[in-house]
């Protein structure tokens with residue numbers, strides 16, 4: 001083979017991405033972004049279900065636990081109109097952003113376990129400070145792009161995307177305590193997977209900014225592989241940008257992940273979620289992943305266990321676990337059993 005040609009090809013492809021073999025786990029026991037009790041116990045529940053051990057079983061993966069974020073708030077709890085617990089959300093996200101930045105500077109993939117989805121503000125802010133060119137894949141039944149003027153619930157877990165993107169800055173009133181946030185992330189770097197419960201104004205926002213989006217009907221139509229590849233290619237045609245996945249467990253069908261606060265039926269199968277994560281892992285560009293909205297206080301013991309198992313399986317797939325193990329790809333030649341011979 002002409003080595004020179006190989007060399008030139010590699011050069012022209014630019015930086016060669018390899019999956020990072022080191023991760024840092026950050027827990028965020030925070031639930032003030034929504035109204036139900038229980039999401040804040042998810043980090044403890046995931047840890048006691050063996051999350052860290054499960055990740056450590058992945059070949060060569062170096063797993064460091066950075067512990068939990070302090071979610072307390074020094075000042076009086078502020079509520080801006082139709083926006084609950086503003087200062088608590090803000091303080092928690094400020095600390096989380098700093099921690100995620102630190103994990104990435106330690107050259108580890110930031111694995112954040114929530115907590116409700118309002119914590120996506122801190123994880124993306126922290127990631128963006130290190131990888132300015134990151135793309136964000138929001139995997140969710142909901143678009144979470146309401147402002148306090150369009151939200152029906154007043155819950156901030158339905159607003160993190162609108163808080164993050166710079167194109168929305170003038171849709172917000174002054175938000176006291178949020179001064180720490182670097183408003184630099186562009187909606188042009190955002191894509192959605194799994195949508196099936198999108199509010200009226202959210203739909204308009206997605207259309208106005210032409211956000212690439214694979215709702216459940218698109219996934220039915222095209223399959224999960226084509227869907228995630230479409231999002232990745234649209235956001236980053238040259239395959240050269242770091243990836244942040246913000247994974248809401250309610251993207252998965254309520255039959256497979258029932259313990260969550262705003263479940264919507266007709267979601268991703270667990271296999272689809274795992275397949276999507278395997279594809280993202282294979283890019284070598286995953287640098288941060290959030291797992292949010294597991295609520296162990298919802299449902300019975302079986303629901304709780306199933307939901308936590310689903311969450312752990314998704315993270316494992318994103319970080320390189322393969323059911324294939326080291327076996328060769330494809331269907332192996334199984335020994336043919338001879339049923340005709342009498343023993």
Ligand SMILES: NC(=[NH2+])NCCC[C@H](N)C(=O)O
Nearest residue numbers: 117142146151153157158262
């Ligand atoms: N991350 C979530 N579970 N979000 C649910 C949001 C539900 C609804 N769209 C709202 O704004 O209140």
